[in-house]
Amino acid sequence: MGYALRMATMNGLTFHDLARHLASPGHLSLPVSSINAIAFMFGCPREPLRNAFVVRHFRAGNQAAYFLGHLFLRTYLLRQARPQLCPVCVGRHGRARAAWSISLLTACVFHGVRLIDRCVCSRPILWRRPSIDLCECGLRLTDEHQGARPADTRELSVSGQIEYLLGSGDVDVSAPPIHAFPEGFDNVTIDTFVRLIWIFGIVDDLQIDEHPKSTNRRLQTVDAGVVACLAYDRLSAAISSSYPARRMRLVGKALCNLYDDVSTPADATLISSLASRLQELSASPSIPRLIRKNRQLSLFEDDHDPIP
Numbered sequence: 350m351g352y353a354l355r356m357a358t359m360n361g362l363t364f365h366d367l368a369r370h371l372a373s374p375g376h377l378s379l380p381v382s383s384i385n386a387i388a389f390m391f392g393c394p395r396e397p398l399r400n401a402f403v404v405r406h407f408r409a410g411n412q413a414a415y416f417l418g419h420l421f422l423r424t425y426l427l428r429q430a431r432p433q434l435c436p437v438c439v440g441r442h443g444r445a446r447a448a449w450s451i452s453l454l455t456a457c458v459f460h461g462v463r464l465i466d467r468c469v470c471s472r473p474i475l476w477r478r479p480s481i482d483l484c485e486c487g488l489r490l491t492d493e494h495q496g497a498r499p500a501d502t503r504e505l506s507v508s509g510q511i512e513y514l515l516g517s518g519d520v521d522v523s524a525p526p527i528h529a530f531p532e533g534f535d536n537v538t539i540d541t542f543v544r545l546i547w548i549f550g551i552v553d554d555l556q557i558d559e560h561p562k563s564t565n566r567r568l569q570t571v572d573a574g575v576v577a578c579l580a581y582d583r584l585s586a587a588i589s590s591s592y593p594a595r596r597m598r599l600v601g602k603a604l605c606n607l608y609d610d611v612s613t614p615a616d617a618t619l620i621s622s623l624a625s626r627l628q629e630l631s632a633s634p635s636i637p638r639l640i641r642k643n644r645q646l647s648l649f650e651d652d653h654d655p656i657p
């Protein structure tokens with residue numbers, strides 16, 4: 350979408366013009382069906398463009414999506430029509446990064462600042478704006494007018510791990526050092542990782558996940574940042590066996606659902622290792638099933654020091 354917006358601006362068009370031409374005047378983002386037309390209009394190869402679109406499809410009766418070469422089984426964890434951005438990146442490079450479409454990526458690991466999805470004028474940031482660095486109100490969407498709030502270190506760890514799992518190739522060597530994510534999460538798929546962050550981040554409200562029609566699952570950046578920080582704390586606690594027992598039942602059920610969807614041995618090992626960590630604290634009826642399946646494997650056998 351960022352590419353289309355930049356190309357439209359360079360050609361004297363607005364995103365609204367593009368949307369009206371390729372979809373309908375009401376569209377806040379461009380549909381997959383417009384890939385060929387965009388490639389033709391702006392002279393770019395079709396495949397990289399397709400890679401940067403959220404391409405939805407049905408899989409076992411549920412909506413799934415391919416994005417940046419990865420499969421996502423929870424499309425509400427991708428943001429399309431309501432973008433977020435790093436004001437420093439936009440100020441320096443004048444472009445949007447595709448990774449910002451992952452809703453639980455809430456911090457820029459290159460500049461150590463929080464992403465924003467709202468201008469200081471309080472308007473939500475849309476693709477339908479005058480240009481990549483301008484809000485409808487006339488203020489620039491850069492640190493000059495938006496400021497740059499430092500991100501929480503836990504939020505940075507989650508965002509850094511998402512960037513790593515996405516395989517973002519453009520890591521800036523001058524990026525500030527960030528706290529590494531706890532060990533054991535490096536070989537999982539991005540889908541399993543973001544779903545684990547979601548499960549542990551909203552554990553007190555897990556009933557939300559039981560209602561497929563709930564709209565509360567599409568979080569604003571500020572709320573997604575809270576989810577990321579809580580998930581970091583709780584995953585760290587689960588690994589160090591200090592996880593509160595009262596949350597066990599909900600998490601156990603969610604982990605079982607996640608386990609049923611995984612497609613790689615690394616994902617299965619991570620989830621069953623987390624499940625056996627939780628099992629050490631409380632006997633949950635749903636968790637032993639996972640442990641039996643992976644009795645020989647555990648990533649977290651040794652006692653780790655609690656991570657502050």
Ligand SMILES: [Zn+2]
Binds near residue numbers: 436437438439461
């Ligand atoms: Zn940035």
Ligand SMILES: [Zn+2]
Binds near residue numbers: 469471472487
């Ligand atoms: Zn504004």
